[in-house]
Every structure is written in C-alpha cells, then in structure tokens.
Amino acid sequence: MNIFVCISHVPDTTARILVGGDGKSIDPSGVTFILNPYDEFGVEAGLLLKEAHGGDVTVVCVGGDEVKETIRKAFAMGADKGIHIKTASARDSFGVARAIADVLKDRSADAVFCGRQSIDYDGWQVPGLIAEMLGISSVTAVSSLTIDAGGAVTAERDIEGGKETIVTALPAVIAAQKGLNNPRYPKLQGIMAAKKKPIEEIEPAPFENRVRVVEMTKPPIKAAGRIVGQGADAVPELVKLLHEEAKVI
Numbered sequence: 001m002n003i004f005v006c007i008s009h010v011p012d013t014t015a016r017i018l019v020g021g022d023g024k025s026i027d028p029s030g031v032t033f034i035l036n037p038y039d040e041f042g043v044e045a046g047l048l049l050k051e052a053h054g055g056d057v058t059v060v061c062v063g064g065d066e067v068k069e070t071i072r073k074a075f076a077m078g079a080d081k082g083i084h085i086k087t088a089s090a091r092d093s094f095g096v097a098r099a100i101a102d103v104l105k106d107r108s109a110d111a112v113f114c115g116r117q118s119i120d121y122d123g124w125q126v127p128g129l130i131a132e133m134l135g136i137s138s139v140t141a142v143s144s145l146t147i148d149a150g151g152a153v154t155a156e157r158d159i160e161g162g163k164e165t166i167v168t169a170l171p172a173v174i175a176a177q178k179g180l181n182n183p184r185y186p187k188l189q190g191i192m193a194a195k196k197k198p199i200e201e202i203e204p205a206p207f208e209n210r211v212r213v214v215e216m217t218k219p220p221i222k223a224a225g226r227i228v229g230q231g232a233d234a235v236p237e238l239v240k241l242l243h244e245e246a247k248v249i
C-alpha cells in the first residue's frame with residue numbers, strides 16, 4: 001500500500017511558550033520541538049498498515065528547514081521516506097492542506113494518516129481539508145481502526161460520552177486520536193538508519209493565506225488564592241464567595 005503520514009513539528013509539551021515580538025506568533029528561541037504527539041499515533045498506524053499489507057510509509061511535513069529533524073524522528077520509528085514541503089513563511093491551515101494535497105494528488109495514496117490536531121495552533125482543520133481537496137473520505141478522532149487487504153476500513157471514533165463505529169473504503173484520510181495504538185520507541189538501529197533515509201524537497205506553489213493572525217496573547221495571570229478561614233466555620237463564607245464572587249454555584 002502507498003501510505004502517507006502528515007506530521008507537524010511542534011513545541012515540546014513541557015516548553016514554556018512565549019509570544020514573539022510581533023505579538024502574532026510563538027517565540028521559538030530556546031524551545032525544543034518535537035513530532036506532534038497525535039502524529040506519533042499516525043506514524044504508528046501507517047507502520048502497522050505496512051506490516052499487515054505491505055507497501056511503504058512516507059511522512060510529509062510543511063515548514064522551514066528545521067522540520068527535517070522531525071521527519072528524521074519519524075524515520076527512526078520506521079517510516080521509509082520523507083517529503084519536506086519547504087515554506088519558511090507562515091501558512092494558514094488551508095495553505096498547509098493545499099500544499100500537501102498538491103503533492104499527494106498524483107501519488108496514488110491509499111491511506112493518508114494525520115493527527116487529530118496539531119498541538120501548536122490547534123486548528124483541527126488540515127485532515128478534512130486534505131480529504132476534500134483530494135476528493136476522498138475522511139474520518140476524524142479515530143481511536144480504533146481495522147483496514148483489510150481489500151481496503152475496507154472500520155473505524156471507531158470518540159464522541160461525547162461514547163464511541164461511534166463507521167465504515168468506509170480506502171483511499172481515505174484518517175486522523176488519529178490518542179489510544180489508537182502505542183507508538184513504538186525508536187531503537188538504536190532505527191535511529192542510525194534514519195540518517196540515511198531520503199527526504200524529497202518540494203517547493204510549493206505560491207499561496208495567499210485566507211486568514212490572518214492579528215494578535216496572540218497568553219491567558220491573564222491568575223490572582224493568588226485566598227484563605228477564607230479554617231474548618232467548618234469557614235464554610236458559610238466560602239459558599240457565599242463561590243456564589244456571589246466566583247459565580248460557580
């Protein structure tokens with residue numbers, strides 16, 4: 001099977017994020033970047049599909065030269081090839097999806113895995129847009145998946161308070177939810193092999209963003225906590241404040 005996995009290069013979940021000097025972007029200085037955690041489920045799903053039915057796994061990433069290190073992390077897990085769609089300037093979600101769809105449209109993709117969301121800008125848009133642009137089905141928030149040799153897909157999706165089971169057929173875009181699988185840890189052999197795997201570089205067609213970030217702000221700093229008293233005597237005052245001030249009861 002011809003398997004593609006879209007991966008994004010995001011700040012480490014433990015990184016302290018600061019807004020850049022322009023007030024519209026993340027300040028990348030001193031920040032460690034990682035493979036988007038939801039995309040690890042996507043890479044694992046691609047590798048499992050290859051192991052079950054053959055084929056190869058190509059990871060695709062849109063971004064500046066720095067994303068190559070993230071492509072190599074996916075190589076270390078076992079992906080075979082990489083496509084780096086080179087763009088140093090910010091693209092909106094539509095622009096990212098457009099660049100990916102333009103590259104995939106002539107490559108007979110059987111399965112395109114994505115993460116549920118990119119944890120940097122949290123758009124939740126790219127998988128559905130890619131599917132629409134390629135004219136194929138998409139399934140989001142997939143937490144359980146079987147794909148048979150004939151391309152029949154059965155997927156379980158997490159929905160509020162339960163699960164939804166749906167069926168479709170390849171080719172499809174599948175966006176991975178936490179719990180879909182247990183992403184494998186790269187082994188030393190994989191890390192060494194990652195250095196030699198090929199990365200194809202592609203310059204995307206020029207694109208004009210449809211949406212523009214005008215401001216990015218951090219949440220206001222929380223006020224310090226207040227101790228209203230001790231023991232049962234404090235309860236009436238606490239209830240009063242929760243009701244009248246915090247308005248939560």
Ligand SMILES: Cc1cc2nc3c(=O)[nH]c(=O)nc-3n(C[C@H](O)[C@H](O)[C@H](O)COP(=O)(O)OP(=O)(O)OC[C@H]3O[C@@H](n4cnc5c(N)ncnc54)[C@H](O)[C@@H]3O)c2cc1C
Nearest residue numbers: 006007008025062090093114115117118121123124125126
């Ligand atoms: C070079 C560059 C600079 C950017 N700078 C800014 C900025 O300064 N401010 C700002 O607000 N936004 C910036 N963005 C982010 C952009 O606006 C989108 O939010 C982001 O690229 C992904 O869209 P999303 O949040 O909708 O992803 P989601 O839809 O949440 O992601 C879902 C899945 O789509 C796939 N995916 C998402 N992004 C990529 C990618 N880049 N490559 C491959 N697969 C991907 C992954 O599988 C991911 O799990 C930048 C993007 C790029 C490429």
